[in-house]
Amino acid sequence: MPVSQSAEEHLKLDGISVSFGAVNVIPSLDLSVCKGEMVALLGPSGCGKTTTLRMIAGLISPSSGRILVGGRNITRLPIHDRDMGMVFQSYALFPHMDVLRNVQFGLQMRNVSKQDIEQRSKEALELVQLGQLAQRKPKELSGGQQQRVALARALVIQPSILLLDEPLSNLDAKLRDEMRLQIRALQQQSGITAVFVTHDQVEALSMCDRVVVMRNGRIEQFGTPTEIYERPATAFVANFVGRTNRLKGTVGSDGRLSAAGQPLRATAKLLPGPVDVLVRPHRIALKPSNGLAAAGDGNVVEGTMSGIIFIGDLVQYIVRAGGAEIVVEEATRRERPSLGVGDKVQLTWSPDDTLVYPDDDK
Structure with a gap:
């Protein structure tokens, strides 16, 4: 269950900035993480997510700002x-x-009693x-087992x-x-506050209570994952x-509004000027064109099939329309009517699924 936004604040980054020489990597960052919450730092390479995590850990010192845990200022504390x-x-x-000694190492460094070390x-x-692999060396374990150690x-x-700093990036897709x-189950079971760095959107959306897109x-x-996906604040996030x-x-x-050579509808209030129009591929319905506009208040775009890509559980249809290329995704269905490259097709989608942002290239 998502952590309530009224939950106790546990970790706070207050006006944190980081510069390496003349390069300002993080200009100013404010972030609040609730107790027991798992938060993902998500973004492309070079966006500052790993630098932020290393600051929290104490591996990098911020140029300015404060790091607070439970209200305590830990900005200058050693790791x-x-x-x-x-x-x-x-x-x-x-x-x-071996596995057991790897796990015990941190406790030994903290001078925990021998009895507690063994039990914990x-x-x-x-x-x-x-537990059954306690005597094995890391080289004798699979990637997933090493991860769990x-x-x-x-x-x-x-x-x-x-x-957690991209802990799954070295594993194969199934693992x-x-x-x-x-x-996620371990984090929820222990109730620990966690910050997770990843460039993989699936990891961020499926594992975390909230997501920071950097x-x-x-x-x-x-x-929340739903807010990020359904109501992206910017074209970059979408x-x-x-x-x-x-x-x-x-x-x-x-x-x-018009795009792809067609008038379109959107539910957001729009200001005059050039815009980016974004539509999720799986929110678009596809059917052979009969030359007639579909009934209703939705968006209708006529085009020509230019490619079909089968990827197992999904089929991607690539449609040329008004000088643009539109991708439609559908779950694989045996009863799907045959469509081929060169066929005239009609695309329809809801105004609610039409995301519009000021032109990012101007």
Whole structure:
């Protein structure tokens, strides 16, 4: 269940900025994470998400601003005093130690009693379902098993905050799917506050309570996965999160919208000028054209099929319309009427699914 927005604030970044020499990587960033919440920092390479995570961990010092945990200012605290667990992209397991000793290492560094070390390390390994592999070395484990050891090592110290730096990027697609579910279940079971860095939108949307979309060191939008996907604040967010068709359009002085050589409808209030029109491929209906406009108040675009791509559970239809190329996605269906390249087709979609933004290229 999503964390209530009235929940207690746990982690706060207050006016944080980072500069490396003359390069201002993060101009100014404000972020608040609730207790028990899992938040994703999502964005393309170079957007500042990993720098932000490393600042929280204490691996990078901010140029200005404050980092607060539970109201306590930890901005200048060393790493070992921050009470945080971190899972690295490379897992960073000690190759000469077996699984059990890897998990116990953090507790030993904190001078925990031998009895507590044994009990807590055993519980951590059972939590990630690796108790039976305690005596194996990292090289004897699969990628998913190594990932779970890294998680157990981070969780066993019972940190205030769990930090994850693209921990699934080295796994194959099927294993990533499995580990997404396991990490989310572990986070919810433990109730720990977690910050998760990824460039993969599927990971962010499926695992986290809220998502921070970053661009050029700034936050473009911060909201729930549904808000980010259904109501993107900018054209960048709409393009980055989920697949979209992007059409160049205009809004006339009368407020009417047109793109792909056709008049279109949108529910948002539009200002005159050049615009970007975005439509999700799976929100578009496709049928053979009969030369007649579809009934109703939806958008109707006539075009010609220029390509068909089969990708297992989906079929992508590429349609040329008014000088633009529009992609339509449908779930694979055996009863789908035959359509071929060169066929005239009609595309329809709801005004609610027509996202319009000021032209980003002007």
